[in-house]
Each structure stands twice: as structure tokens, then as C-alpha cells.
Amino acid sequence: MRCQRCGEREAVVRVKLPQDQEGTEQILCSVCVKELAKAYQETACPSCGMTRQQLLHLRKVGCATCYSFFKEEVDGMIRQFQHGHTKHYGSRPEEESVEKRLVQQLSRLREQLNRKILSEDYEEAEIIKQQIVNVEEDLRHV
Known part of the structure; x- marks a missing residue:
């Protein structure tokens, strides 16, 4: 044939x-x-010019367009890295995550406190100030 x-x-x-x-x-x-x-x-991304071969070799995309242009390849890489899943299921050490979460919460509360003081909402500011004290206390025990 x-x-x-x-x-x-x-x-x-x-x-x-x-x-x-x-x-x-x-x-x-x-x-x-x-x-x-x-x-x-040798098929290339229309935005950045990265070829399919480069993508598969580097295991990284060149730009945001690559995600849609090379969708099958990117999904395959994600599945390989995430044990068959297409979404990220990461993990954090428990000791670090509690402390990090409290520090982030403390930062957010301080920003809220500053906004309430600037808007002269002193009653809400007092409530937020007490929350800051509680989080700082929790942070000392971690």
C-alpha cells in the first residue's frame, strides 16, 4: 500500500x-x-515562540499563552507531578503552618486596625485591638 x-x-x-x-x-x-x-x-507558541520540544525538555512554559496553546502537554506534566491529578495538592509542615497562619492573621488585623483608626471608627478599632492581643498571645505559645 x-x-x-x-x-x-x-x-x-x-x-x-x-x-x-x-x-x-x-x-x-x-x-x-x-x-x-x-x-x-517544532510547533511554536504564537506569543513567545517557545516550541513544543523546548516545553517538554525544560518542563516550563514560556508565557501565559503557552498554557492554552500546549494544553495537552501542560496537563500531562501537571498529572505527572501531582500523581494523576490536574490540581495542586501540596502540603506544609504542621509546625510551620500554624505559626505562618498566625503571623498572616496578625498582619491582616493590624491593617484593619489602621483603616478603622483612619476612618475614626474607634469602637471597631477596639475590637480589632483585642483580637490582635489574642493572636499575639497565641503566637507566643507556638
């Missing part, structure tokens, strides 16, 4: 091309398969 792409050489492999929306297969010769594989690897 002849290659369906060039029609010159003997076909040796059946290929389903990624850009085919209908999922049709083509029977191709080895030369055409190599040409298509090279063209596929």
Missing part, C-alpha cells in the same frame, strides 16, 4: 494525527512520519 501523504513510498505505519478532529488514521511511510513528527515538535 502507498503512503497516503506522499503517494510515492510504501506505507509502513498507521498514524492518528493529533490535529485531526475527526480521529481519522493515515497510513504513512517512514519518511513522512519523521517529517510530521519534526513539524509537530
Whole structure:
């Protein structure tokens, strides 16, 4: 059987091309398969110019457009890094997370206190000040 792409050489492999929306297969010769594989690897992001081959080698995207342009590859990398999941399921050490959470809460409360004082809402400011004292006390015990 002849290659369906060039029609010159003997076909040796059946290929389903990624850009085919209908999922049709083509029977191709080895030369055409190599040409298509090279063209596929050299496909570049329209914004930053990063190629598919660079993305797969570096395991990093070049710009925000790469996420949508190379969606299948990026999803595959995320699944590989996250043990089959496409969302990040990270973890933090327990000792660090409690202290960090309290420090962040303290920072937010101090910002709220400053806003209440500037708006002359002293009753709310007093409530926030008491919350700051409680968080500082909790922070001393961690």
C-alpha cells in the first residue's frame, strides 16, 4: 500500500494525527512520519515562540499563552507531578503552618486596625485591638 501523504513510498505505519478532529488514521511511510513528527515538535507558541520540544525538555512554559496553546502537554506534566491529578495538592509542615497562619492573621488585623483608626471608627478599632492581643498571645505559645 502507498503512503497516503506522499503517494510515492510504501506505507509502513498507521498514524492518528493529533490535529485531526475527526480521529481519522493515515497510513504513512517512514519518511513522512519523521517529517510530521519534526513539524509537530517544532510547533511554536504564537506569543513567545517557545516550541513544543523546548516545553517538554525544560518542563516550563514560556508565557501565559503557552498554557492554552500546549494544553495537552501542560496537563500531562501537571498529572505527572501531582500523581494523576490536574490540581495542586501540596502540603506544609504542621509546625510551620500554624505559626505562618498566625503571623498572616496578625498582619491582616493590624491593617484593619489602621483603616478603622483612619476612618475614626474607634469602637471597631477596639475590637480589632483585642483580637490582635489574642493572636499575639497565641503566637507566643507556638
